[in-house]
Amino acid sequence: MSTPQQIRPGETLDVDRTDPAYREWLKEAVRRVQADANRSxxxxxxxxxxxxxxxxxxxxxxxxxxxxGSLKHRLARSLFLYGLCNGWIRPGRPVIEASSGSTAVSEAYFAKLIGVPFIAVVPRTTSREKCRLIEFHGGQCHFVDDPRTMYEASAALAAETGGHYMDQFTYAERATDWRxxxxxxxxxxxxxxxxxxxxxxxxxxxxxxxxxxxxxxxxxxxxxxxxxxxxxxxxxxxxxxxxxxxxxxxxxxxxxxxxxxxxxxxxxxxxxxxxxxxxxxxxxxxxxxxxxxxxxxxxxxxxxxxxxxxxxxxxxxxxxxxxxxxxxxxxxxxxxxxxxxxxxxxxxxxxxxxxxxxxxxxxxxxxxxxxxxx
The missing domain is CATH 3.40.50.1100 (Rossmann fold)
Structure with a gap:
């Protein structure tokens, strides 16, 4: 997989979904996420x-x-497949998530796996070890003092960077096949x-x-x-x-x-x-x-x-x-x-x-x- 194109805050990166290069990137990203499940x-x-x-x-x-290291690995895998197959996660654009830590650790792992940047919006009280693990997997931590503001801060970061706000709190129940x-x-x-x-x-x-x-x-x-x-x-x-x-x-x-x-x-x-x-x-x-x-x-x-x-x-x-x-x-x-x-x-x-x-x-x-x- 080629090195992802980086974008600057406020820059818009349009993706032509009919572009063969994008379709190849998408197929490879989905393959990598599915291969992780197959190995586990x-x-x-x-x-x-x-x-x-x-x-x-x-x-x-x-x-x-x-x-x-957590239950959230299942959720993160499902969310990434859901976002990729919906055309929401795209090359070069960051994935942003509001999280108290464990989901962000797992999403940082999958973001690194497919080669996109990752930003975790977490409460300042999040354990130091979770923050270390997010960064270990290549993610960044964006701290908020009031946990109630995580949603708005995540959406604002997505708009500012042209990235995708994963929004686990909305999509968790629909990204997983409950049958x-x-x-x-x-x-x-x-x-x-x-x-x-x-x-x-x-x-x-x-x-x-x-x-x-x-x-x-x-x-x-x-x-x-x-x-x-x-x-x-x-x-x-x-x-x-x-x-x-x-x-x-x-x-x-x-x-x-x-x-x-x-x-x-x-x-x-x-x-x-x-x-x-x-x-x-x-x-x-x-x-x-x-x-x-x-x-x-x-x-x-x-x-x-x-x-x-x-x-x-x-x-x-x-x-x-x-x-x-x-x-x-x-x-x-x-x-x-x-x-x-x-x-x-x-x-x-x-x-x-x-x-x-x-x-x-x-x-x-x-x-x-x-x-x-x-």
């Missing part, structure tokens, strides 16, 4: 240890093993096929764009499974309130401390009608859960994993109390090494005023007694 093995389904006599299995779909085609839902059910409870009672997801919960829920309905979908929402996020009140215009004034999930508005990719249940999870509970995960299986994970795991454990507690058997699945969204200065730092917890002790006690009590403390 599926991600693991890990078991969280529970007492055997409960007859309940808890699994985590480990998305941290993707080439860019199958090796999406995350199809993968989970395939991996559970030989387990004792192959059809999970619940799948727990967390919402940043809402695209993952939409993909999983739609697939479950399409395949006529009895599985229920729960979305776990952190503090300083409006998805829970919007879902419970039915108000699509609900907003939140503060940014989420749990990177990757939690939004100040109801994002267009969130599909509330496909979801069976939502839980509001305190941030301290999310941190307690990821630390409990490390104790249980020796794996560090990001805060969004903790939000989902906390909700999954509460569902397990309900099943134990009701004498129900079955399986529950949640997601290990990304690796905890990206957050050593946050969720694994006692100094950061103190700075944020977060006390994880009561939530750690709740998890410990459940695993020892089978009872969730009041």
């Amino acid at each position: 093995a599926d991600t693991h389904l890990l078991r969280f240890p529970l007492p055997e006599h409960w007859n309940i299995d808890l699994y985590l779909k480990d998305e941290s093993t993707h080439p860019t 199958g085609n090796n999406n995350i839902a199809e993968s989970v059910f395939r991996q559970l096929r030989l387990e004792r409870y192959p059809e999970p009672a619940w799948i727990v997801a967390t919402a940043g764009t809402g695209g993952t919960s939409a993909t999983i829920a739609r697939y479950v309905h399409y395949m006529q499974h009895d599985t229920r979908i729960c979305v776990a929402d952190p503090e300083n996020s409006c998805f829970f309130e919007g879902w419970t009140t039915g108000d699509p215009d609900v907003t939140c004034d503060c940014g989420s401390r749990i990177e990757g999930i939690g939004r100040p508005r109801m994002e267009p990719s969130f599909v509330p009608g496909a979801v069976d249940r939502m839980m509001k999870v305190p941030d301290a509970a999310s941190v307690a859960a990821v630390r409990a995960l490390e104790s249980a299986i020796g794996r560090k994970a990001g805060g969004s994993t903790g939000t989902g795991l906390w909700s999954a454990l509460k569902i397990v507690a309900e099943m134990v109390a009701e004498g129900r058997h079955g399986s529950v699945v949640t997601l290990l969204c990304d690796h905890g090494d990206r957050y050593l200065d946050k969720y694994y730092s006692d100094a950061w917890l103190a700075e944020q005023g977060l006390d994880i002790a009561p939530y750690t006690h709740a998890i410990t009590s459940l695993l020892k007694t089978g009872v969730w403390p009041d």
